[in-house]
Amino acid sequence: TLHIARPEKGKTLADFQNIYNSIAEKMKSESAYDDGTGYGPVLVRLSWHSSATYDKNDNSGGSYGGTFRFKKEASDVLSKGLENATKFLDPIHSEYPWLSHGDLYTLGGVTALQELGGPKTPWRPGRVDTGPETVPAHGRLPIPEGNASYVRNYYDRFGFNDQEVVALLGAHILGKTHLKNSGYDGPWDDDTNIFSNEFFGNLLERKWTLEKNAASNMQYNAKGGIMMLPTDYALVQDPKYLKYVKKYADDQDAFFSDFRDIYVKLLERGISFDDSIEPLVFKTLKEQLK
Numbered sequence: 001t002l003h004i005a006r007p008e009k010g011k012t013l014a015d016f017q018n019i020y021n022s023i024a025e026k027m028k029s030e031s032a033y034d035d036g037t038g039y040g041p042v043l044v045r046l047s048w049h050s051s052a053t054y055d056k057n058d059n060s061g062g063s064y065g066g067t068f069r070f071k072k073e074a075s076d077v078l079s080k081g082l083e084n085a086t087k088f089l090d091p092i093h094s095e096y097p098w099l100s101h102g103d104l105y106t107l108g109g110v111t112a113l114q115e116l117g118g119p120k121t122p123w124r125p126g127r128v129d130t131g132p133e134t135v136p137a138h139g140r141l142p143i144p145e146g147n148a149s150y151v152r153n154y155y156d157r158f159g160f161n162d163q164e165v166v167a168l169l170g171a172h173i174l175g176k177t178h179l180k181n182s183g184y185d186g187p188w189d190d191d192t193n194i195f196s197n198e199f200f201g202n203l204l205e206r207k208w209t210l211e212k213n214a215a216s217n218m219q220y221n222a223k224g225g226i227m228m229l230p231t232d233y234a235l236v237q238d239p240k241y242l243k244y245v246k247k248y249a250d251d252q253d254a255f256f257s258d259f260r261d262i263y264v265k266l267l268e269r270g271i272s273f274d275d276s277i278e279p280l281v282f283k284t285l286k287e288q289l290k
């Protein structure tokens with residue numbers, strides 16, 4: 001499968017900054033969502049799920065075709081909860097019908113990440129919507145019950161190495177699990193909408209207890225109301241992953257730049273962009289106030 005980027009005709013940085021601002025303003029005005037967590041985390045999760053179907057073996061799946069817009073893909077039980085993110089973005093798509101869904105879902109994640117204090121993340125337009133016949137079969141998303149070898153094998157399908165996997169999973173400092181979505185529960189503290197390297201500090205510094213939750217799933221709980229999925233905890237059970245967990249716990253700048261790089265790599269995996277076109281870097285709302 002070939003995915004050639006074709007940027008929307010005649011659109012400039014200013015046009016895409018307008019979309020960024022529409023999304024960011026809507027995030028601000030709907031900040032009460034999910035008990036005050038806001039839409040940022042679920043928008044980042046949607047950008048990940050819309051890219052998580054990628055398979056390096058035939059270059060299929062990934063963010064290019066915007067196929068998450070089809071029920072066939074969005075109905076995957078492992079994507080439960082993401083209907084909140086696509087419903088949030090529907091009016092943005094109506095306001096900018098020229099933007100492809102692949103670009104919309106990835107731009108939504110980049111906007112959310114930057115507005116939650118994350119790194120400046122270059123983004124390139126040009127994903128072209130593909131039809132329902134291109135929706136990959138279910139079964140390409142990861143399950144939360146996996147151990148370290150499961151996680152390593154899963155990301156091998158993207159061609160991501162151990163360092164990239166650990167950095168990428170640092171996104172789990174954002175947002176929450178919800179019993180009604182995934183059958184996992186927590187965390188219950190309030191600042192789950194600020195991007196930082198604390199996921200790694202949580203892993204290393206807390207005393208974790210493996211417990212059965214209200215949905216009879218096993219998860220790791222610590223005092224203070226934070227939790228880890230089995231796939232999160234795998235990062236400290238495996239010595240090769242643990243090395244990077246320690247690196248990122250000690251060095252927030254290294255985490256921010258490595259997360260930015262692998263997040264961009266994820267959102268662009270499988271797509272051929274014209275390298276003469278500069279990636280776009282958006283201003284945050286705060287930066288535009290002055």
Ligand code: HEM
Nearest residue numbers: 041042045048081142143144171175176177178181182231
């Ligand atoms: C081993 C791979 C992964 C597994 C098994 C996994 C699993 C999960 C699960 C079970 C939830 C809770 C969903 C819910 O109950 O609402 C979740 C939430 C989330 N995931 Fe992941 N995830 C993985 C990788 C990633 C990656 C690579 C990213 C982004 C780069 C990401 C971003 C998020 C975010 C931001 C949330 C919070 C969403 C919210 O608050 O509504 N995850 N993940």
Ligand SMILES: Nc1c([N+](=O)[O-])cnc2ccccc12
Nearest residue numbers: 172173175176177202227228
């Ligand atoms: N906030 C989170 C943490 N945490 O440590 O705050 C850990 N794992 C998570 C997994 C999915 C969603 C949110 C998580």
